[in-house]
Amino acid sequence: MRMLHALLAAVCLLPMASTTLAQTPVPTTSSHPAPGPLPAGAPAPPPAIAGTGLMGLSGRWWLNAYAVQRLHVSSAQQKQMDAVFRESRPHLIDLSANMEKAEASLDLLLWAEHPDSNKISQQIDQVAEARAELEKANSKMLLRVLLLLTPEQWATLTQQAH
Numbered sequence: 001m002r003m004l005h006a007l008l009a010a011v012c013l014l015p016m017a018s019t020t021l022a023q024t025p026v027p028t029t030s031s032h033p034a035p036g037p038l039p040a041g042a043p044a045p046p047p048a049i050a051g052t053g054l055m056g057l058s059g060r061w062w063l064n065a066y067a068v069q070r071l072h073v074s075s076a077q078q079k080q081m082d083a084v085f086r087e088s089r090p091h092l093i094d095l096s097a098n099m100e101k102a103e104a105s106l107d108l109l110l111w112a113e114h115p116d117s118n119k120i121s122q123q124i125d126q127v128a129e130a131r132a133e134l135e136k137a138n139s140k141m142l143l144r145v146l147l148l149l150t151p152e153q154w155a156t157l158t159q160q161a162h
Contacts, residue, residue: 057157060085062145070160071153081145088141095137099130 061067062081073081106123109115149157 071149071156073153077148080148084141084144084148088137088144092134092137092141095130095134099127099134102127102130
């Protein structure tokens with residue numbers, strides 16, 4: 001039973017990128033480096049975009065100097081993208097809170113003196129549903145941001161992913 005508790009607790013406590021997006025601000029840059037490829041031997045991109053996916057973009061990547069340089073993001077695009085983010089953020093925060101509440105309820109059930117597998121199973125479903133809602137909302141926000149890119153920027157972004 002202890003192994004079941006540990007396994008379920010580990011699964012339920014996996015970090016969510018969406019939660020980070022909804023809660024972690026990224027500093028803006030006041031001036032942007034000249035566009036173009038990075039020189040040979042240049043340091044790796046900053047951790048904010050050194051992940052997986054489309055150039056490893058995460059968070060408010062349109063304010064990141066490296067992403068701005070590589071994609072030639074204009075200040076007008078940055079403002080539009082930030083408006084999408086600001087509009088979406090309260091909903092993402094609410095969904096993140098719903099997920100955390102569902103996880104907290106699951107935690108209580110898992111560590112009960114006499115765990116009820118039926119209640120635990122139902123709560124696992126609620127946690128999964130809350131995570132799915134958060135991921136859907138985050139993906140829809142990201143799509144709205146990506147649709148602000150020009151065809152040339154999109155081509156650069158997708159070429160970097162391969």
